[in-house]
Structure formats: structure tokens, C-alpha cells
Amino acid sequence: MTTTLVTGATGYLGRHLVAELHRRGHTVRAVVRNRSRAEQPGKRESPSLAGLVDEWAIGQLGDESFVADAVSGVSSVVSALGVTTQKADPWDIDYRANLAVLEAAQRNRVDSFCFVNVIGGDRCTAELTKAKTAFALALSGSSISSLIINPPGYFSDMMQVFDMAKRGRVYLFDPERRINPIHGADLAAACVDRLESGEQGNWDIGGPDVFTWRQLAECAFTALEKKPRLTRIPPAALTPIQAIASLVTPRRADTLRFVTWGMLNDSVGEPVGTHHLAEFFAEQANTLSTDRW
Structure with a gap:
């Protein structure tokens, strides 16, 4: 089985992606900054990466030589890389760091690149979604077979509502708007399904309940x-x-x-x-x- 590089491997979705790829027999190379942290259980029941990673790429994606080494020899890239609670600029992470990996992937003639974006990101005014959209456009226009997966939000994101309910009251802007958030394991399975199919395209993917x-x-x-x-x-x-x-x-x-x-x-x-x-x-x-x- 060919080698798949996972960036953002220690995040909520990234951990589920590593687990799903490992379960299906892929050789997994995971980009992490700290292996010890990666081998601890993640937040919201996302798995430890202990025993799931075949090759560790430990370093910073801002380091050009590290990125080149991390991408060398892989057949596909799956990126769950993005700003969540960090204070980092989303343009540095969601756009520039992903772009550095994409450019290295093109130089190494990687077959496919799967990027996890967000539904409606091209219409949202937040810098976070602007940065993601800019990278998705760069990926779509690249020489690599591109797969862009757009979830509406993760179960872990819905904990904001759960925490408000725990305090006794939930505040909403438009109670009748609809969403079907998805569990990280289900989204990981959907990503790997499309990666293994050889398709390229852009998909809006949500959970089973609207x-x-x-x-x-x-x-x-x-x-x-x-x-x-x-x-x-x-x-x-x-x-x-x-x-x-x-x-x-x-x-x-x-x-x-x-x-x-x-x-x-x-x-x-x-x-x-x-x-x-x-x-x-x-x-x-x-x-x-x-x-x-």
C-alpha cells in the first residue's frame, strides 16, 4: 500500500484520519511537532496516534527543508491543517503552510491531495475562511489531482452549544437555520473513501442528522x-x-x-x-x- 502524508495529524480530525488510514492498511506518515503529545489521547475522544503511525515527520511546516523531506516519497497528502484555538494568523497556517506542502507535493509528483475545507467558506467574511478558500483555489488549479471536502462543523464544535446548555441557557442568532455536524471518524472515512476511489472534485459532507x-x-x-x-x-x-x-x-x-x-x-x-x-x-x-x- 502506498504512503499517505497527513498534516494537522494531532488535531481532532487529523487523529481520526490517521486512525482510518491505518485501519485500511495505508502506510501513514504523520506530520507532528511533538511525538509525545501526539501519542496522548486527543480532545473529545479523538484517538492517540500511538501504534497508528508508520513514519513520523517531526518538525515545523515553516521550515522549507523539513517540508521537502516530509513530502518526499509519498503518493498522496491529506491535510486537516488549520488554525483552531491557536493565536496564529490563519493566513500563515491555513494558506501558506498548506501551500508550502502543495508546492513540495507538485515537485515530488504526488498523485493526489485531499484538503478539508468548510461549507460556504467562499461566502464567509472571516479571515479564517478566506485563507482556506484561497488555498482551495490554489489546490484546484494545481497539477495534482485535488479532493476538497467541506464539512459544516464537527461534533466537537457543537460543544459550544452543549456548554451553554450546561450553564442553563443557549443563545442563538437564527434558531431555524439548519446544520448537520459530523463526527470526526465519519468525516475521516468519507475523506479516505474518496481518496481511494481515485476521484477528484469538491464535496459538501455532513453527518446523518440535520x-x-x-x-x-x-x-x-x-x-x-x-x-x-x-x-x-x-x-x-x-x-x-x-x-x-x-x-x-x-x-x-x-x-x-x-x-x-x-x-x-x-x-x-x-x-x-x-x-x-x-x-x-x-x-x-x-x-x-x-x-x-
Whole structure:
């Protein structure tokens, strides 16, 4: 089986990608900054990479010689690389770091490059999604067979709603907008399915259950066995909220633009997978009960 390079391997999705590729018999080369951290369990039940990686590429993607070595000899690249909670500039990570890997992949005549983007990223005004969109365009125009997967959001992202429900009230901008978030394991399987098919293209992929944001919040309250309490924030209030946030921390203001855009627009992809958000929330609630004891 050919060698697949995974970037962003220690993130929530990246860990599931490594696990899925390993399960299917791929030789996996994982880019990480710290092997010890990578071999610890990840957040939200994403797996440890211990025993799943055949070749470790330990270093920084800002190092040109490291990138060249990491890409050398691989037949495909799967990138889950992107800014999440870091303070880094998304243009440095989501665009420039991915672009450095793509350029090295083209020089090494890599067969295919799979990039995990986001649904509707080309319409969102956040710098995060602008950077992702810019890279997706570069990938589509490259000489490599490109696969671009656009999820609406992960189960782990929905923990923001779960945490609000835990505190007793969920705040929503447009409760009737729809979303079908996806578990990392299901998205990883969808990515590898398309990688192995030899196809190239652009796919919107979501989980098996479509919710309105109201229903999603009620799902969290049900798991916590709490009475639903929802407050709708008028979209008109968003502009002054973002303006205030940008004065304090521009990075957080950009994250706010990204999150609220998702709440104000339908984000529904092709339903796939076997993991259900209600079960995920129930597991999180059960963990809370266990921790109390």
C-alpha cells in the first residue's frame, strides 16, 4: 500500500484520519511537532496516534527543508491543517503552510491531495475562511489531482452549544437555520473513501442528522436532562458585538465572525456516517455525571 502524508495529524480530525488510514492498511506518515503529545489521547475522544503511525515527520511546516523531506516519497497528502484555538494568523497556517506542502507535493509528483475545507467558506467574511478558500483555489488549479471536502462543523464544535446548555441557557442568532455536524471518524472515512476511489472534485459532507439550531440546542438540554431555555439574539446586534471584540482581540473577533456566520446560514452537506449527535451529547453528559462522583 502506498504512503499517505497527513498534516494537522494531532488535531481532532487529523487523529481520526490517521486512525482510518491505518485501519485500511495505508502506510501513514504523520506530520507532528511533538511525538509525545501526539501519542496522548486527543480532545473529545479523538484517538492517540500511538501504534497508528508508520513514519513520523517531526518538525515545523515553516521550515522549507523539513517540508521537502516530509513530502518526499509519498503518493498522496491529506491535510486537516488549520488554525483552531491557536493565536496564529490563519493566513500563515491555513494558506501558506498548506501551500508550502502543495508546492513540495507538485515537485515530488504526488498523485493526489485531499484538503478539508468548510461549507460556504467562499461566502464567509472571516479571515479564517478566506485563507482556506484561497488555498482551495490554489489546490484546484494545481497539477495534482485535488479532493476538497467541506464539512459544516464537527461534533466537537457543537460543544459550544452543549456548554451553554450546561450553564442553563443557549443563545442563538437564527434558531431555524439548519446544520448537520459530523463526527470526526465519519468525516475521516468519507475523506479516505474518496481518496481511494481515485476521484477528484469538491464535496459538501455532513453527518446523518440535520438539525435546526433550535433542535440542536434542545438535543443538548435533553442529554443534560434540563428544561430548554433559549434566547434569540437579533442579527443586528452582531455588528456592534464584533466591533467591540475587535478592539480587545482581532483574532477572537475573527473567530466570532466565523462562528456566527455558521449560525446565520444553512450549512448542510450530503448526509453520511453512523455517529449521531444525540448519542455524543449523552456521552458528554454521562462523563459529567461520572466526574461528579
